[in-house]
Amino acid sequence: ILNVEQSPQSLHVQEGDSTNFTCSFPSSNFYALHWYRWETAKSPEALFVMTLNGDEKKKGRISATLNTKEGYSYLYIKGSQPEDSATYLCARGGAGNMLTFGGGTRLMVKP
Amino acid sequence: EAQVTQNPRYLITVTGKKLTVTCSQNMNHEYMSWYRQDPGLGLRQIYYSMNVEVTDKGDVPEGYKVSRKEKRNFPLILESPSPNQTSLYFCASSPLNIGVGSYNEQFFGPGTRLTVL
Numbered sequence: 001i002l003n004v005e006q007s008p009q010s011l012h013v014q015e016g017d018s019t020n021f022t023c024s025f026p027s028s029n030f031y032a033l034h035w036y037r038w039e040t041a042k043s044p045e046a047l048f049v050m051t052l053n054g055d056e057k058k059k060g061r062i063s064a065t066l067n068t069k070e071g072y073s074y075l076y077i078k079g080s081q082p083e084d085s086a087t088y089l090c091a092r093g094g095a096g097n098m099l100t101f102g103g104g105t106r107l108m109v110k111p
Numbered sequence: 112e113a114q115v116t117q118n119p120r121y122l123i124t125v126t127g128k129k130l131t132v133t134c135s136q137n138m139n140h141e142y143m144s145w146y147r148q149d150p151g152l153g154l155r156q157i158y159y160s161m162n163v164e165v166t167d168k169g170d171v172p173e174g175y176k177v178s179r180k181e182k183r184n185f186p187l188i189l190e191s192p193s194p195n196q197t198s199l200y201f202c203a204s205s206p207l208n209i210g211v212g213s214y215n216e217q218f219f220g221p222g223t224r225l226t227v228l
Contacts, residue, residue, distance in 0.1 A: 004153070032214045043115075044154075044201070046216035089154065096161070097142040097208055099217065101153040 004092050006102035013080050014110050020076045021105040023090030027071035032093030035064055035075055038104070039086045047075075049093075080109045113138045115220035117202050123226045124192055132187045132223050134202030141207035143185040144169070144217070145177065147198040154201065160185055161207060192227040199224050 005024045013019050025033065032051045038044040048057040053068040061078045077084055087106045091099040115136045124130055136143065144159040146169075156169030160179040174196055176188040185204075189196060203217040 009151075034216065036219075043219040043221050045219070049214055049216050051214055091154075093214065097144070097159070097205055097215065097217070098156070099154075101146075101155070103151055103153040 004090060004100050004102035006088075006090055006105050008105060009103065010106040010108070012108045012110065015080060015082060017080050017109075018076070018078045019080055019107070020074050021088065021107075023073045023075070023102055025071050025073075025090075025092040025100075025102075027068055029094070030068045030071075030092070031095065033066055033068075033073050034091040034093060034099060035073070036089040036091065037086050038089055044089060047088075075105075077107070080107070082109045082111050085109045113218070115202055115204055115218050117200075117220035117223050119223060120221060121224050123228065125228050126193055127191050130189050130192060130225075132189075132200060132202075132225070134185045134187065134220060135183050136185075136202075136204040136218070137183065138204060138218065139182065140204035140218070141182070142215075142217075143179070143202065143204045145175070145185070145187050146201045146203065147171065148201060148222075149198050157187070157200075192225075194227045197225060197227050 007022050034049050035047040036044040048064045050066040055066040063076045066073045087104040089104045091101045118133045141162045145157040146154040155171045158177040160166045200223045202220040205215045205217040
């Protein structure tokens with residue numbers, strides 16, 4: 001059973017739309033929250049690693065926020081482009097190097 | 112170039128025929144891990160290794176073996192593959208976290224798509 005939940009499972013948007021999706025996780029014994037971007041036929045690549053409540057990280061048009069008290073993180077994409085089409089994975093970091101992944105949100109951006 | 116490599120990338124085999132998927136990293140990472148990815152289930156950890164000769168089970172270890180004789184290599188062994196092991200497999204590595212907390216990003220290999228008939 002996944003205890004990291006992502007929503008929605010998939011999302012279709014038009015080029016230029018801004019979008020966001022959610023990662024929910026148990027707030028107890030929290031260590032870190034990871035976001036990865038996984039393009040078809042490629043390897044997942046890290047976007048952000050966040051550890052502190054209230055953390056906000058940004059990379060270009062993509063940003064993420066973290067609320068460790070209520071157990072959620074949002075990923076935002078501003079002005080989506082077709083090259084943003086990918087599956088976005090979040091993972092809750094446990095003790096040591098352990099990661100528990102959510103099921104992912106598959107984003108498709110139509111030109 | 113810093114990378115994680117896996118071989119083979121694609122494999123079709125038959126039930127019961129032993130196979131090994133190799134994983135190698137050139138970043139001198141202590142931690143290595145194997146995941147399988149199935150639709151709707153996210154990445155699930157099979158086995159992991161904190162360093163040479165140190166391995167442990169993840170969430171779905173049944174039917175798999177691993178070894179870590181050298182720091183750079185972490186092969187995944189299926190002694191008697193079955194159709195329910197048809198999946199996409201990823202190897203990943205990262206520096207070992209000092210103290211508690213998984214704050215180091217993991218670097219993933221390109222994936223191995225395995226089909227067991």
